[in-house]
Amino acid sequence: NKKEGFDSYEQMWALAELLQKKEGDKVARWGMSGQGWDLGQYLTTMRSLGKFFWDGEKQKFNFDSEEAVKAMQLYIETPVKKGIETQLDDHHMNSLFAGKVGVAMGNTALAPEGAKLKLTNGSQMKVESVNRPPAIAGQKPLYVGEGGWGFEVPSRAKNKDIAIEFAKWMATKEGQLFYVPIYGGVVPSTPSVLDDPIYKGDDIVKISRRRAIASLPDTVYYGNDWGLNRTGTNVPFEKCRQGALSAQEACKALQDIMTTNFKQWKDSTKS
Template identity: 25%
Template sequence: MGLSKRNRWRTLVTASVVFSLVVMATGIALANITLWMHANPTFVSGTEKLISNFEKENPQIKVELVVFPYPDLAKKVLTGILTGDVPDVYQGWGMWFIPYIRTGKVSPVPSWVTTAEELEEKFQPSSLGAYYYKGKYYGISAETNFWRGGLHVNLDILEQAGLTIPETWAEIISSGKKLTKRDSDGYIIRAGLTWINQDNSNSQFLAGIMQNGGNYWDEQGYVKLNTPEAVKSLSFYRDLVLKHEITSLTIDMSAEVHEVYFKRLAAMLIRPGWVVSIIKAQYPDLRSAFVALPSIGPEPPYYPAETGWGYQVPAAASHKEEAWKFVKFATLDKGASRAWLTEAFLLPALKSLEDDPELLEAEKLVKVAFSQLKYGRYVGDMGSRERFTQIIFNISQEVFTQKTVVKDAVAKMEKEINEMLKEYR
């Protein structure tokens, strides 16, 4: 005799409950989602812990982590979005996301994850800019970018010279001169200050414009760099190289600037707080302090924020719902976010973590950076981030090598960047 309709329903419900219990007990995944990210060791270890905690709370979802070298990830994701060969979710740099969104092939944040109003209420304003497009958010930030960074000081070198940690630019320059070492031919073999790379050439220059009371965007969304404030900013950084001679182009171009600092080829370094996580993990004998970088002008130390690392879900993802569950956990759960941030000494996107005692204690080596969050301003739509920053870097190098004067350089930057931006507007 067949089962009645009621008994069949009871059987189905019972089977469903039993299956759910088996899944919870055995860890059998109902969905396997793939997460792509870059290969920074502290980011990877933090994300592995994040995945482990997520899977404990969501045993029906298994996350497969795929890691790519940093230079390859942005192109890999864009190619995947265009061809449909995509992961379920990727962790990427916020400024990469603007061209991804414009393809129309990125999933907007579902309302069950969070609403636009909730994001704007809960997150640092500078952490949202690159995710917003035509009234919707297409991703959620995991951190707040501190692009300008702070000052790392080698305490052994400083103390051997009988100096204390500098607090003003006058003190940084004075100490830098005393800490710079030259060989018998007069060439710098240890710089007082290392900072010149593509990121710093942009972040310091744009920050300097704001710190001198200027704005580098016009009302139409194009740059205005042929200004007195831009001249003051670029002149200041030119003088570190040519007038004060505390920065060596030869040394700075020999490796990434933080690696120059690790090798003790420079006494001081300008870079964000994540450098501290590398020092802690790989250079435990390097006694280093991280302090605030002063303003170069009369205004507070404003800085351009690039909408840092975060998550997006492609429209073609195989498991969008499960992917968004992971993103929600990674970005909106305070405990999960705190644990990930502390691994790489990053700054929170969630406002509720800005004064969080547990996070501040865990990141006490970069605690000063938290006081700088209020000065961050979204950098703006750079069109192509790589081309934008490359233009400023290349022309800055012309100034530092005395091939171009500052006034001509800022005019050239403005012209070349705006020509590039026309392709994206």
């Protein structure tokens, strides 16, 4: 299949339904899972529907919008209602690797991390990553990212000069070639690495890496001015996945949690 991704959520759900497996009355393998790193995935779905989660001018969150509810339906409520997803005891990467789900949605390191594992017959596990489905037909998915992992130098570090030189080195091609394999080489911090052999070739890991990198022009950082306080945000997603909250109720809970977190952060900066 030469396609870079699914044509629609409906197509992805149809594949998940085909891959779901039952043994008697019990589900032995769920069709799909997006569980894990929920907030980032949800913010991406919202943006793909045309609404950024944070209004910097009004200093408020947009989880009380129609787009927010629609995003929660696409991300969690609909696959749960279809019976192809449920709240599991692990995130989607581990669930896929353990054979608990047929389709895992979210983490761009699925392919390279899966390639490190062996199947029960001793052969290498093969996982291919494709692009997310479009939330609006005919439009590209738009992503919201947390900016990835990196290095910070404390302002009062004892060996500050050495620490700064290390941080500078990590931004070089040599440093990145040392660092990016930690996450399977999916998204490096500098484009100078992209001509390296780890990104060249036709095996599914390298193809998956290039797909992840190709999404970068459509990705924005989620910003700092809302305080970065995500405490408790996992709860609405978990309850929606359990069927305990509707999409609308989960969005209201998320709006309340994030608003409270933002107020606490603002209060903490007034000293």
